[in-house]
Structures are given as structure tokens and as C-alpha cells.
Amino acid sequence: MLKIGLNQEMVSRARKAAFQITNAFTWLFEGYTTVATERTVLRLMGIDGALKDGNPLPNVVVDHLVENSALQKGAAIWVANAMLKKGLTAQQVAEEVAYKGLGITQIPLASVEAIWETLNPLVDKMLGHITAQKQKREELLAKYQPRPQPVIYVIVATGNIYEDVVQAKAAAREGADAIAVIRSTAQSLLDYVPFGATTVGFGGTFATQENFKIMRKALDEVAEEENHYIYLTNYASGLCMPEIAAMAAMERLDMMLNDAMYGILFRDINPKRTLLDQYFARMINAYAGIEIQTGEDNYLTTSDAVEKAYTVTASQLINESFALMSGIKPEKMGLGHAFEIDPELENSFSFELAHALLTKTLFPDAPVKYMPPTKFASGNIFKTYLLNAMFNFIGQLTGQGVQLLGMMTEAIHTPHLADRFLAIENAKYIFKAVKDLNQNLCLSEDSFINKRANEVLAQATEFLEKVAREGLFSAMAKGEFADIKRPENGGKGLDGVIMKDKDYYNPFLEIMKQELAL
Known part of the structure; x- marks a missing residue:
């Protein structure tokens, strides 16, 4: 059998050093959040849609909380409190903030118990949906042939999601096992996720939830024809890393480009912002059974x-x-x-x-x-x-x-x-x-x-x-990685890093940590 004999002492030393490097960031993960993480929480609570100018409602609500110096408690608390006090759904709260100027930070806070009781059904509903999508993937993989080794993985990058579908289906019929929809150039630097289906992109197609849904449906159709499951890949990276991971989990993507340091080194995104966002993004991927790349x-x-x-x-x-x-297993x-x-x-x-x-x-x-x-x-x-x-x-x-x-x-x-x-x-x-x-x-x-x-x-x-x-x-x-220098407080997105209050709460993070045994 073709194999190499590695120095096991070196292997142990290397893993020990890597553990020391990553576990030195406990202070960051426990003490801070980001605007992208809080927008992700709102999306998982069921908030969607965008203003006529394209500004997504999760951005509108989080920007409102930032302007009122209130994001330190987490977006979930304020939206759930408004739901409770005003008798609204999460979506309606977002629309009231966006269209009627509702100041949710001015509403007196209910008890912690009452806020949690308001949040629990939303959390159960979304995590139940993500679990069902994971189970659907497993059922289809059991129905069709086992995963090939290696998986034949090809890209589509027309800029138009409907043209991408044509090319993706053709590639799947030719023998591809996985289709990666390349993301439009520089989308990683947008601090929002575009809304709806898109037909114009540069060097690729915008990553949106609707585009995910369209491509997933198309690949499921060709999988049925070919009796062969087709893996769908996109990018959970950049300034909206956890949001895109959440959308992928909702729409049953199978693989997500999700690197801990890529955005820092190759897109000049702030190191703190990137590490915080990857922490939650990967937890979502782990919960959804999505393979990171x-x-x-x-x-x-x-x-x-x-x-x-x-x-x-x-x-x-x-x-x-x-x-x-973040709970990702080696096989993912x-x-x-x-x-x-x-x-x-x-x-x-x-x-x-x-x-x-x-x-x-x-x-x-x-x-x-x-x-x-x-x-x-x-x-x-x-x-x-x-x-x-x-x-x-x-x-x-x-x-x-x-x-x-x-x-x-x-x-x-x-x-x-x-x-x-x-x-x-x-x-x-x-x-x-x-x-x-x-x-x-x-x-x-x-x-x-x-x-x-x-x-x-x-x-x-x-x-x-x-x-x-x-x-x-x-x-x-x-500059010891890739010969590129990236200072701790430089780069894009640092203003989106927020210190948590002692009563900060992210219900999805807490439940995922419990269920992933972290």
C-alpha cells in the first residue's frame, strides 16, 4: 500500500501547537460578537426580505441596534422583547423598524424568562427545519450510490443563476459529483447579503438564499434522472460568513468554502471579525451536516x-x-x-x-x-x-x-x-x-x-x-502567512466587532453548543 511513515512525535507537537494557537482565542469567542453574527440570529428567527434599495431587513434591525448602542445584549433579546410587548412576529418587528421607525430599544425589557419563552418556539422551528434538511440529504445519499472517492468537483460561474443551472445540469449529466457555484467577484467584501434571484454577476453569481434554492432544486432534479446525488457548494466567507452558512443550512447545501484565515490574508478583512464569524459559521455548518472546505x-x-x-x-x-x-467532525x-x-x-x-x-x-x-x-x-x-x-x-x-x-x-x-x-x-x-x-x-x-x-x-x-x-x-x-501582513486592528469590518454585555444572549449559539457537546 502506498503510504508514508511520518514522525509521530512531530505530528503530536504540531497538533499541540495548533491547539495552543486556537485555544488562545477563548476570550474573543466568549467576550465578543459581530454584526454579521447578530444578523444571522435574526435570519434564523425568520426575518427576511429587503427594502427597495436592497438593504436587507436583518441589516436594518442590527444597524438600528448599533445606532442605539444596544447590540451588546444581542439582537435576539430586543426583537423577542418587541414581539412579546407588541404582539408581533419577528418579521413584523423588523418591518415596523424598517418602515415605521419603531424604536425597539425604547420598549421596556420584560423578564429574562418571558423573553426566553418567546424565543424558544422560533429556535425550535428553525433548528427543526435544518435538522430535517440534514435528514433529507442522508436519505438521498442512502437512496443513490455511495460517495465516490475522489468526488469529481467542477465549477459554474456565469453570473446568471439561470444560466448556472443549465451548465450545472450539463456537468452533472457528464459525470460531475459536486457543483460549486462561484461567487461574484468581491461579494466577500459586501457587509450584506443581496436578496432574491440574481442574473448579473462578475466572474461568478451572487450568493443569495433564493439562488441557493434554485440551484438545489435543479440538482435534485438531475440527481433523480441520473440516480446519483449531486453535492452543491458555495462560499461561507467574507463579511457575511455566518449569514451565508445559515442560508446554506436552510436550503440544504452540502459543502461550503469556510476557511478560518482566508478572509484575513486574501481579502484584508479584520482578523478579529473573521475569527468570530468563522466560529459561529462553522457551528451552523456542523449542526447542518455541511462539509467545510x-x-x-x-x-x-x-x-x-x-x-x-x-x-x-x-x-x-x-x-x-x-x-x-466549532463542532466540525474530521469527516466533514x-x-x-x-x-x-x-x-x-x-x-x-x-x-x-x-x-x-x-x-x-x-x-x-x-x-x-x-x-x-x-x-x-x-x-x-x-x-x-x-x-x-x-x-x-x-x-x-x-x-x-x-x-x-x-x-x-x-x-x-x-x-x-x-x-x-x-x-x-x-x-x-x-x-x-x-x-x-x-x-x-x-x-x-x-x-x-x-x-x-x-x-x-x-x-x-x-x-x-x-x-x-x-x-x-x-x-x-x-506577514508570516502567505507573505502578507495583516495587523490585528486593521482591515475591513473591525467596526462590526462588538463587546458583549454580561446578559448577552444568542439562543442558537447556546443550543448548538449543547447539542454538539462543545
Whole structure:
């Protein structure tokens, strides 16, 4: 069996350091909330819709509470109190605030017990709905074939949700197992979620609850035709991370791009804001049975894939530790890495194989997400197609969980349907041709691949121990991740971080923590 022997002392040291890094943020998770977290609570309470100018009602209510310095108690308390005192539904309270100027902070607060009694039915209703969606997924997976290994994962990115449906259905009929609807460029920097179906996007389609519903329905239809469950993926990242996770849970998405540090490093979102939002977003994902996917492949777009391979491993271990804090189980952690070494480097394939085996060995239960070559894709479509074939070979050989297929026209244009067909044909051929090859191969202990994997592990361990000593925020400020400097109090969204009062209450967070045994 093709496998590597990792230094178990290094593995233990690395995980211990990652635990120290993430558990140093207990003060943040217990002491602070964010405007996005509070908007998520309102959405889970049943508040939806938007003003004519597109401003969503959850934003209107949270902005009202911020203006009145009242968000410290949590949005749930004020809305539930208004429901109780005015005899309104949560939706009606939001509409009264938006259209009639109702000042909910001016309404005298009822007893804590009465407010909780008002909230409980709303919490039970929404969590019951999310649980039913999780059960529906499990029923469909039991009805159709077992999950493939690796999952063939392709993207659609037309900007128009209805065109996305056409392309997604075509890809599913061609053999795709998972469809990722790429999000419109820069949506991660919007501090609100657009409302309704959208037909105009830039480099992708806006993530909205209605778009989720439309695509879920379409993929369920083709699943019935093909007798094959189709996984739906979108992005729970950016300034609305937990809101999008909640919408995904409501509409039965299966996978969500949800990295603890991506927004900080690659979108310049404030570190405190990002860590707080990912904490609640991942808890929602855990409760809904949604598989998270992390973005370590992005490190290799700004850094050399050989010199900085250890930063990928270090980030994977940090992401794993943060995910465990939110209740994500290993079998739902699609930790990421990528095939991004310069193909002109001698033995580049051996380096790639070593890195892929390291990831899969460190995280044996995780449906690891393997990203295709993009940095060195060129206008030579035949060379890119060959690189994608070698990437697919390693994916099958090392048992990756999710194989995001590369497109031979990656460096030229947004893929056509024919490009996607060729990519799926390439992957299916290789997966079948080398299906059991790994059971017939072994590596000597002193092989280059074994040594390289342990070298990267040792570098990652030393790096994690250094970060544990100085603190994650300090390391980010110095640019030690992806060579990008991100100070603790810089970036977008810091003004949306709110210190909690002693009587702060988020009913969904508390119940999810109990049920996830956190």
C-alpha cells in the first residue's frame, strides 16, 4: 500500500501547537460578537426580505441596534422583547423598524424568562427545519450510490443563476459529483447579503438564499434522472460568513468554502471579525451536516510551492483546530491543498506526490480538497491538459476526497461546456485506469517522497510552535502567512466587532453548543 511513515512525535507537537494557537482565542469567542453574527440570529428567527434599495431587513434591525448602542445584549433579546410587548412576529418587528421607525430599544425589557419563552418556539422551528434538511440529504445519499472517492468537483460561474443551472445540469449529466457555484467577484467584501434571484454577476453569481434554492432544486432534479446525488457548494466567507452558512443550512447545501484565515490574508478583512464569524459559521455548518472546505491552496498563489509548503500544512492544522472548536467532525473537514509546483522543476511530480501524501496521512478521515494547477497554466492548452492529468493521477493515487478539476483553458477564458466535458472525461479515465494502483506500490523509508514529507512536517511544526509562542495575530502582522501582513486592528469590518454585555444572549449559539457537546 502506498503510504508514508511520518514522525509521530512531530505530528503530536504540531497538533499541540495548533491547539495552543486556537485555544488562545477563548476570550474573543466568549467576550465578543459581530454584526454579521447578530444578523444571522435574526435570519434564523425568520426575518427576511429587503427594502427597495436592497438593504436587507436583518441589516436594518442590527444597524438600528448599533445606532442605539444596544447590540451588546444581542439582537435576539430586543426583537423577542418587541414581539412579546407588541404582539408581533419577528418579521413584523423588523418591518415596523424598517418602515415605521419603531424604536425597539425604547420598549421596556420584560423578564429574562418571558423573553426566553418567546424565543424558544422560533429556535425550535428553525433548528427543526435544518435538522430535517440534514435528514433529507442522508436519505438521498442512502437512496443513490455511495460517495465516490475522489468526488469529481467542477465549477459554474456565469453570473446568471439561470444560466448556472443549465451548465450545472450539463456537468452533472457528464459525470460531475459536486457543483460549486462561484461567487461574484468581491461579494466577500459586501457587509450584506443581496436578496432574491440574481442574473448579473462578475466572474461568478451572487450568493443569495433564493439562488441557493434554485440551484438545489435543479440538482435534485438531475440527481433523480441520473440516480446519483449531486453535492452543491458555495462560499461561507467574507463579511457575511455566518449569514451565508445559515442560508446554506436552510436550503440544504452540502459543502461550503469556510476557511478560518482566508478572509484575513486574501481579502484584508479584520482578523478579529473573521475569527468570530468563522466560529459561529462553522457551528451552523456542523449542526447542518455541511462539509467545510478550506483555502490553503491560496498560499501557493503568492508564495513558492516548494519553499513555503510548510505554511499549507500549518494552516491545515490551525483550520482543523478551529473547526473542532466549532463542532466540525474530521469527516466533514475538507482541508485544502493544491498541485502548484513549477512543472519545470526536476522531480516536480515527486514533490507533489510527497505533499499530497503528507496531507492525506495527517488527516486520514478528512475528505481532503485537492486543487488543480492554475499558477503555471498557460495558453498552451495541451500542456495544461497534461498537467491536469498528472494532478488527477495523484488525486486517485493518494485517496484525496474532493478533486476540483482543472480546465485546459484555465489561462484563456471562462470554461465552455466542452472544456468541462473534456476535464471530466480526463478524470474519469484516470480514476478508472489507476483505481487500485496504490495497493500495489510502496515507498522505501529513505525514499525522496518519504523524506520530503517529513521535512515539510518538521518545518510546519517549528513554524506552529513559533506562532504559538508569539500569537497568531502577531504572526499575521509580520506577514508570516502567505507573505502578507495583516495587523490585528486593521482591515475591513473591525467596526462590526462588538463587546458583549454580561446578559448577552444568542439562543442558537447556546443550543448548538449543547447539542454538539462543545
